[in-house]
C-alpha cells in the first residue's frame with residue numbers, strides 16, 4: 001500500500017504543483033491519475049520514488065515513509081516507465097533491460113538471460129535484443145521500456161503516460177498487453193494519463209485531478225461513470241455530450257447495445273431479457 005498524507009509540493013520557482021494531497025493506493029491494483037496538463041500527475045508519481053521530494057507531508061510505502069529509505073536503492077526497487085521509453089540510445093535493447101540488474105550486482109550473462117525472458121514477457125521477439133532503440137518502432141520501444149521497468153521484479157510499477165506517443169492502434173495493443181501483464185504479475189501499478197478512456201480501461205481506482213492535484217473524484221470506473229461528482233467530472237468523462245450514452249437496438253436475433261455513434265457494443269443478456277438463440281430464431 002502506498003499512502004500520501006497531506007502532501008504538498010512547491011517547486012523552487014514558487015509553482016505549487018501539489019497541495020495537501022491525501023490518498024491510499026491499494027497494493028496489487030492499478031491506480032490511475034488522470035487530469036489535464038499541469039495538474040500535478042507526474043509530480044505525484046515522482047514523489048513515490050523520491051525523484052521529487054515533497055515540501056510537506058508524507059509518502060509512505062507499507063507504512064514506512066520513503067524519506068527513511070536510501071533514494072538510489074528505493075528508485076531501483078520501483079519500476080519506472082515513461083513516455084518515449086527513456087531508453088539509452090547507445091545501449092542495445094538487451095543492455096537497456098539488463099542495466100538495473102547489473103547495477104544490483106548480477107553477472108552479465110545472468111542479467112542478459114533474465115533480460116531475454118523479460119522480452120518474452122512483454123511480447124517482443126528475442127532477436128530484437130541486439131538492436132539499438134532507434135532501430136525499433138515506437139510501440140516496440142515502449143515494450144522495452146516496460147521490460148526494463150519490470151527488470152528488478154519490483155512490487156511497484158510507476159508508469160508516466162507510457163503509451164502517449166504511439167498511434168491509436170499500437171496504443172490499444174499496449175493497453176491490452178498491460179492488462180494481461182497485470183493479471184499475470186500482480187503488481188501495484190500507478191499509471192498517469194490525461195486520457196479518461198485509458199484511465200477507465202486500465203484503472204481499478206481512478207483519481208481525477210484538477211489544478212495542484214486537487215482530487216475531484218476518486219473511485220472505480222463504474223462508480224465515476226454511474227455517479228460523477230460534479231459538472232467538471234461529467235464534462236471530463238464526456239457524459240454531458242452524450243458520448244457515453246448507450247441505447248438498445250432491436251435486431252432480428254434479439255436486443256443489442258449500441259453507442260452514441262450507432263456502433264454495436266454488446267448483446268443484451270440478463271435476467272430480464274433472454275439470451276439470443278443460437279439457431280437464429282426469435283428469442284423465447
Ligand SMILES: Nc1ncnc2c1ncn2[C@@H]1O[C@H](COP(=O)(O)OP(=O)(O)OP(=O)(O)O)[C@@H](O)[C@H]1O
Pocket residue numbers: 011012013015016017035036037038039040041042043044194
Ligand atoms: N521542476 C519544476 N520546476 C518548476 N515547476 C515545475 C517543475 N516540474 C513541474 N512543474 C510545474 O508543476 C505543475 C505540475 O506539473 P506536472 O508535470 O506534475 O503536471 P502533469 O499533470 O504531469 O502535467 P503533464 O500532463 O503536462 O505532464 C506544472 O505547473 C508544472 O509547470
